[in-house]
Amino acid sequence: MKLLIHLVRPKHVIPIHGELRHLKQHGAIARELGIPAENVAVVENGTQIEFADGRMTLADRVRGNYVFVDGTGVGDIGPSVMRERELLARDGFVSVQLRVRASNGALTERPEIISKGFVYVREAGELLAGAEQTIRETVARGGAGELQTRVENALAEFFYSETKRRPMVFVSVTAV
Numbered sequence: 432m433k434l435l436i437h438l439v440r441p442k443h444v445i446p447i448h449g450e451l452r453h454l455k456q457h458g459a460i461a462r463e464l465g466i467p468a469e470n471v472a473v474v475e476n477g478t479q480i481e482f483a484d485g486r487m488t489l490a491d492r493v494r495g496n497y498v499f500v501d502g503t504g505v506g507d508i509g510p511s512v513m514r515e516r517e518l519l520a521r522d523g524f525v526s527v528q529l530r531v532r533a534s535n536g537a538l539t540e541r542p543e544i545i546s547k548g549f550v551y552v553r554e555a556g557e558l559l560a561g562a563e564q565t566i567r568e569t570v571a572r573g574g575a576g577e578l579q580t581r582v583e584n585a586l587a588e589f590f591y592s593e594t595k596r597r598p599m600v601f602v603s604v605t606a607v
């Protein structure tokens with residue numbers, strides 16, 4: 432960047448590639464090398480820049496939306512899917528398989544708990560034992576609401592209280 436500015440000696444510099452922190456640093460480099468601050472524009476995408484009589488002025492910003500590219504699809508996923516992916520990447524997920532008696536809703540066998548990206552299962556025996564106990568208590572308590580939702584909510588609270596992390600929790604209930 433410094434070499435380019437020395438070779439080209441631009442009158443104006445408008446950093447255009449990178450995250451905002453990169454753009455700000457590029458602007459700082461330009462000012463360091465003698466480009467006047469009023470000739471350096473660190474702007475968001477869509478900001479209009481006008482040049483008249485050798486002067487640069489910032490105009491209104493044209494609102495635009497992000498277009499997400501996913502594999503071969505362009506624009507077919509939205510912000511909610513991206514938020515879910517960010518959550519999965521940050522905190523992972525826990526999947527629970529429950530088998531309950533159709534007649535009374537009691538567990539017929541131990542819950543199967545699968546964790547990916549949340550905790551290393553071999554080292555999380557105590558945490559998963561606590562999760563299993565939470566499941567057993569929630570099932571035994573019964574109460575209003577669908578069992579799947581009640582167990583998901585109870586586990587979400589339990590995991591947050593124990594780890595301060597919020598994995599996505601999926602519960603599948605099979606009545607036998």
